[in-house]
Amino acid sequence: MVEISVIVPYYKDYHRLLSLLSILIEQTFPKSKWEILLVNNDSDEELILPDFFFLNLPLFLLTEYKPGSYAARNRGISEAKGRILVFTDSDCLPDKYWLKNAYEFFQNDIQHEIGILTGPIQLFYKDPSSLSDTEIFEKYTAFTTEAYSKSGGAITANWFSYADVIREFNGFDPALKSNGDSELSSRISQKYRVIYQHNIVINHPARYEIAELKNKYRRLLGGKYSRKYQGKNGQFLIHVINFCLRQYRFAFKKFLTIPIKESNAIFRICNSLNGVMLQEYFGLIKGKETKR
Numbered sequence: 001m002v003e004i005s006v007i008v009p010y011y012k013d014y015h016r017l018l019s020l021l022s023i024l025i026e027q028t029f030p031k032s033k034w035e036i037l038l039v040n041n042d043s044d045e046e047l048i049l050p051d052f053f054f055l056n057l058p059l060f061l062l063t064e065y066k067p068g069s070y071a072a073r074n075r076g077i078s079e080a081k082g083r084i085l086v087f088t089d090s091d092c093l094p095d096k097y098w099l100k101n102a103y104e105f106f107q108n109d110i111q112h113e114i115g116i117l118t119g120p121i122q123l124f125y126k127d128p129s130s131l132s133d134t135e136i137f138e139k140y141t142a143f144t145t146e147a148y149s150k151s152g153g154a155i156t157a158n159w160f161s162y163a164d165v166i167r168e169f170n171g172f173d174p175a176l177k178s179n180g181d182s183e184l185s186s187r188i189s190q191k192y193r194v195i196y197q198h199n200i201v202i203n204h205p206a207r208y209e210i211a212e213l214k215n216k217y218r219r220l221l222g223g224k225y226s227r228k229y230q231g232k233n234g235q236f237l238i239h240v241i242n243f244c245l246r247q248y249r250f251a252f253k254k255f256l257t258i259p260i261k262e263s264n265a266i267f268r269i270c271n272s273l274n275g276v277m278l279q280e281y282f283g284l285i286k287g288k289e290t291k292r
Contacts, residue, residue: 006037069156113192
């Protein structure tokens with residue numbers, strides 16, 4: 001009997017996807033009790049995987065032509081057999097006890113109170129002895145999942161829910177290219193608990209190049225615009241200005257608390273991101289498509 005369905009959206013990330021599938025083979029949870037629903041969201045290219053993965057994993061391929069990871073996740077939800085749904089991404093590397101530890105926690109949820117179960121997302125670096133500016137910025141800013149869970153939030157890199165809870169809320173908003181996890185977790189947390197557990201661990205590579213970080217923040221800003229500010233250009237501008245001011249406050253505080261090499265790197269990154277946010281603001285209000 002399938003207890004857990006792991007749903008992974010895929011879009012142009014082939015080599016890291018192979019790493020994810022390779023490490024999923026090491027999961028200690030019995031393979032007869034879970035499945036992987038890998039949803040190809042790349043309409044330009046068929047996803048072809050080595051037979052090795054189908055022989056060693058309970059792996060199923062699906063396709064979703066509507067652009068966006070949340071539309072792809074909804075496709076996985078519609079086909080999932082498990083009573084527990086799990087969301088992660090193709091660039092994630094789960095700890096080998098990831099499914100086992102989460103399943104045991106659900107088994108103890110006698111009152112069916114869990115809305116979302118989440119855990120740490122631990123960064124790793126190309127060369128820990130020589131971090132790029134972007135890696136330094138990620139070191140101090142990325143994946144604050146514990147704090148986020150306390151405000152009722154969760155991210156889809158490390159997310160477990162009962163299938164009936166996800167379906168009760170009709171899954172993710174497929175119109176969103178970003179912020180869909182914030183939108184759904186906010187709704188779920190109004191009725192159910194969002195719980196953080198230290199032993200449900202995902203490992204994630206820190207972004208190395210500034211271009212990767214710029215893409216992330218463009219995507220996040222686009223998601224915020226779609227959710228809250230469409231047709232409200234003045235309010236959206238205030239949001240962007242406040243973002244830029246928060247970035248500079250964060251950077252200046254770091255000059256007082258961390259080594260100068262790292263604080264200089266953070267300031268350079270904040271400068272770059274603020275320029276990107278202002279460019280993206282003008283693009284979005286002129287009708288530019290939100291970044292996926």
